[in-house]
Amino acid sequence: MGFLAIFAVGTAFVPPLGEAKAQVSATSAAKELRLGYFANVTHAPALIADHQGFLESALKSDNTQLETQIFNAGPAAIEALNSGALDAAYLGPSPALTSYLASAGKSLKIVAGVTNGGASLVVSKDIRSVEDLPGTELATPQFGGTQDVALRHYLLDQGLGEQVTVTPSSNGTVPQLFARQAIDGAWLPEPHASLLVKEHEAHRLINESSLWPKGKFPTTVLVVSQDFLAEHPQSVAKLVAANAQSIHWLNSVSAAERLSAVQAALNKINGSSLSDEVINLALGQVSFDEIPLEDTFKTLVAHQSAVGIGEPGEVTNIVNDQWIGQRPWE
Template sequence: MNTACRVPVAASCSSTPHPAVLWRPGSSRQNMQRPDPADRIDHGARIRLGAAGTKNGFRGRLLGLAGVGALTALAVLTTLVPGPSQVQAHAADRGPATELKLGYFANLTHAPALISDSKGLLEGKLEQDGTGLEPQLFNAGPAAIEALNSGAIDAAYLGPSPALNSYISSKGNSLRIVAGAASGGASLVVKKDIAEPSDLAGTELATPQFGGTQDVALRHYLAENELLDDATVTPSSNGTLTQLFGRGAIDGAWVPEPYASLLVENYEGHRLVDESSLWPEGKFPTTVLVVAKDFLIEHPETVEKLVEANSEAIDWLNSAEQEEKIEAVQEALNAANGSSFAQPVISAALEEVTFAEDPLADTYQTLINHAAQVGIGEPGSADGLVDSRFIASQEH
């Protein structure tokens, strides 16, 4: 992986071509130009033929013959021109992509992306088809969604809330979730003198970004405890909120791993809320793998390679020895972000996260409702959001 431009999580690279991107390796490339979808043919048009009466004479017979000719032409056209479903299938038959632009975060909950990149799992699979890989680093989901919607990236690892919001606001046209990556690993870490939810009244709290998965979780938790108007929530980057917590400028933060463990291990914070305690069986999605809908339609072979690499990285994370896993995650974070975390922090963080391909789609409607209840995103349905065929092919 080309690491020509690295910056800390809280900063951005001045040469970055997209304002939301924190790090983009390699030289700038022109955006791929995707062909316009094929025009749809309406095969429902009907031609009416009236019977020629005695008064119509030869002219009536000519009209009848013309009608028969039109029907014949329409039949030929129907045979030769594909219908809408065939047009979409043809649009999908574009072969592997020239390049895959993939976004992810320097978080432990994105370890499948980090391991896949550092070990060359995805890059190796894409090279078989002549497809290049351009990784891009983000701080939080809304920024990644902005890049995905603008075409700056083709796929991303991110939290489910921004993906759900994008899907609903675009009426299902923006993206699809093709796999899960991680569940668990998010907590509200606070100062020691905050012992119960009522102590949050009058506090200053933080999340990685407004509208992100942890931001929605914190605001919904405050609303459920009738504290939404009594606490201040300020979105800040993970790196910045860590510094703010260390200086005592904020009282707590709802953050993913390894930042939750970092606040506990290095800054004397404690977990007031482990988000797993709020979900049935303790399962909730922290990171999912999404692909732009147009890219998925046009390059399913490339998406399949992406899901394959994700599966292999998850398998490695779940089978490697603890010490080997900690070392690999530290190296991957350092390569992606220019810095890493101490062994005790990574070790504690790994205990909080489960890596799995299951996107936990049963939780999505609840997440949509939570976001709508606190005024982030629109109400709607998650039906059709998950494209499970790629995961199914891995299982076979």
């Protein structure tokens, strides 16, 4: 999957958070929309929007070409977005918040929620409690990513910040590292956490949902470059609608149909996938909702700042929610 190097820049007015969802007149439809996402269960709405054709179909009426790129972690996707190589991306909230604050609120907007839940600290069977963590080595997908921040903050909160080694490692290499006992565990998104549980005798020491009020925390959000949003709001509207359609589809079909569709998408991207048992377990760890959990963002920024990843700041206006709730496919 390639992506081209056209980047739209504009200065059109973008309504602030909380303003009525009035339609914004587009200066023009985008010639192409370059979208990044991960081949993860936590990005299932992106998988479905792309591989079920919801997004391509939504863009077709404007002759907008869809180009996609697969990433392994949020910081890399943010780098592509900030450099102008992407227009929009599905990613974890921590990289999005860091980018927004580092740019003084100019880099991106969160235009929809995507996935909540689906991250855990999975460890070897010899580690039975938090008290067993000192002296261990744990992995995360990438430094500065959402799970990396979650692990580092958890260790800090437990007074273990200097007693545990955190080693960022790609999701694909973690099972091999764990199998040869090079690491003792990892804080991972789905389906990678469930893979270690099902096939490598790991267990969930901490399900991140246990650390949040009502057990709800964002794992994936949909972000758009502010330049692209300003120049092509009608293309952003269609992206948000396709995301909503995917979430509606995932929440409406049977568990078997959901599993089959996610597996088909993962197989198309990777040429293979994990077992049905692993993916099904992973899907049971997540929920899908287009409403972003804005109340968590202030806490996430505080977590990032506490562990030295990013600066504190105000993120009240990071969400542009004007297209959430529309159902053009119905």
